[in-house]
Amino acid sequence: MDQSALKKVAAERAVDFVEDGMTLGLGTGSTVFFLVEAIARRVREEHLHITGVSTSSRTETQAKELGIPMIGIDDTDHIDLTIDGADEIDRHFQGIKGGGAAHTLEKMVATTSAQNIWIVDSSKLVDTLGAFPLPTEVIPFGHTQVERRLAAEGLNPVWRRNDAGELVTTHNGNYVLDLHVGKIAHPHLLAQFLDAQTGILEHGLFLDIVNKVVVGTESGAEVLN
Numbered sequence: 001m002d003q004s005a006l007k008k009v010a011a012e013r014a015v016d017f018v019e020d021g022m023t024l025g026l027g028t029g030s031t032v033f034f035l036v037e038a039i040a041r042r043v044r045e046e047h048l049h050i051t052g053v054s055t056s057s058r059t060e061t062q063a064k065e066l067g068i069p070m071i072g073i074d075d076t077d078h079i080d081l082t083i084d085g086a087d088e089i090d091r092h093f094q095g096i097k098g099g100g101a102a103h104t105l106e107k108m109v110a111t112t113s114a115q116n117i118w119i120v121d122s123s124k125l126v127d128t129l130g131a132f133p134l135p136t137e138v139i140p141f142g143h144t145q146v147e148r149r150l151a152a153e154g155l156n157p158v159w160r161r162n163d164a165g166e167l168v169t170t171h172n173g174n175y176v177l178d179l180h181v182g183k184i185a186h187p188h189l190l191a192q193f194l195d196a197q198t199g200i201l202e203h204g205l206f207l208d209i210v211n212k213v214v215v216g217t218e219s220g221a222e223v224l225n
């Protein structure tokens with residue numbers, strides 16, 4: 001199976017955790033694409049009443065087109081469950097997100113949610129975080145100063161650019177600075193440092209957030225608790 005097929009295996013298993021009446025956070029990315037399709041199928045066939053809260057315009061558009069009722073995050077006082085993809089996850093369920101530049105909105109939805117499930121193909125499981133460059137969202141004003149500060153700390157920052165060579169901008173109009181840090185031995189310490197940096201709106205370390213991981217493997221979906 002290719003990576004895309006493994007993502008679909010994980011997404012289609014995770015939909016079993018969706019219950020009637022839930023307010024559901026919907027993440028972003030190619031794995032979530034399969035999830036949204038699977039949820040829409042259940043809404044259609046089982047007449048489930050689901051209300052979705054999205055983390056990006058991509059997911060929002062797909063969900064609405066497939067008939068899933070959507071509300072904004074500020075229109076609810078609770079989210080029962082959020083299901084999202086990830087770029088890396090370790091055995092302690094600490095992870096990196098932001099490969100799709102949506103990590104600020106994703107973290108907002110995840111931290112509002114009572115439960116969080118991540119859906120990944122098996123290549124995303126790692127012993128130590130950091131092979132995937134850690135995304136940070138940086139406000140335009142003074143962004144070069146932020147870059148210099150992080151470079152001085154040895155965090156190897158690289159601005160994310162599109163195929164045309166232009167700086168990638170987030171939903172919030174900010175830039176994405178990817179940190180090529182190699183192995184992250186102490187994720188909490190790095191998160192604390194990044195949280196303290198003026199100019200960084202949010203980073204892609206998601207720590208102590210995930211309750212369950214559904215992994216797509218060659219032999220089917222594996223649920224890790």
Ligand code: 5RP
Nearest residue numbers: 029030031085098099100102
């Ligand atoms: C977007 C994300 C995605 O969830 C992450 O990049 C995984 O994406 P995919 O499911 O396409 O592999 O964090 O900001």
